[in-house]
Amino acid sequence: MKEKSDVMQTEEQFQDWLTQHFLEPKHWQQQFKLAKKGIEQSVVVVALLYKEHQNFEQANEWLNKAILLGNTEAMYELGNVYFEMEDEERAFEMYKKAAQLGHPDAMNNLADMYFNGEGTGHDERLALKWFTKAAESGVVEAMFTLGIMYEQGLGTEVDDQQALTFYEEAARGGDVESLYRLGMIYFEGALGQPQNREQAIYYFEQAAEHFHLDAFFNLGYISELEEGLMEKAVHYYKQASLLGDLESTKKLVHYYEQTNDAQAQKWREKLTYLQQDGE
Structure with missing residues (x-):
C-alpha cells in the first residue's frame, strides 16, 4: 500500500493537472505550496479544488491531511466526497464526527441521514435532535425541515405553532421553500391560521423572485x-x-x-x- 505522501501529487504533477483543466496556475501553485507546508486553510482549498473537478482520490488525501490538523470543515467536506461516491456509511461517520464538533452543515446532513435512513438506521427522533441543533446554528434548510416535522408529526407530536414559527424563521433567512409554504398556509388557512389572500400573495411573490x-x-x-x-x-x-x-x-x-x-x-x-x- 502506498503511503499518503506517495499518493499525493507532486508540484510538477499538480502543474500538469492544472494545465489539463485550464486552471490559472499562479494562484493555485501558491496554494499548493502552502498546503504542502501544512497551512490548514490552503490544504482545504486544494482539496476542494480537486473535489470540484471530481478527482476524489486527491480530494480524499488532502481532506484527510486537514482532518489530522483538526479541521471540521474538512471532516464535513470529506463526508460530501463519500456521499457523492455513494459510500453512505463513511459519509455518515464523517458528518457525525464534524457535527459533534459543532459544524452546522454537518449537523444538518447528519440529520438528513437519520431522517432518510442513509448510512444508518431510520431514526426520526435523532433527526429532530440534529435538525434542531443545525437550526440553532443558523441553517435555514434545517428550520424548514423542522417546520415539516412539526406540521406532520415526524419524530415529535404535531405542533402547528412550532411548525409556523420554524417556517417563518427559515423564510426570514431566505429559504425559498419556506416562503412558498407560508404562501400556501395563508392561501388555504392551514396551521390554525385564517385564510389571508394578501399574505399569501406576499409570500408567493417573495418565492417567485427566486423563480x-x-x-x-x-x-x-x-x-x-x-x-x-x-x-x-x-x-x-x-x-x-x-x-x-x-x-x-x-x-x-x-x-x-x-x-x-x-x-x-x-x-x-x-x-x-x-x-x-x-x-
Missing part, C-alpha cells in the same frame, strides 16, 4: 380566478411555463385559442415539447 415555479402558477391562478385579471395571470403563467410547468402552458394554450391563433400555436408547440420531455 419558484409553483409560486408563479399560484399567482397566475389568483390573478385569473380570484381577481379576474387575465393579462396579469398570463404574465405569471408565462413565467411558470418558461420554467417547465405543464399546467401553466395548458392555461396559455386555452387563453390564446380564444384570442390569438398564432400565439396559441406557439404555446401548443411548447406544451408538446414539455410533454415529450417529461416522458
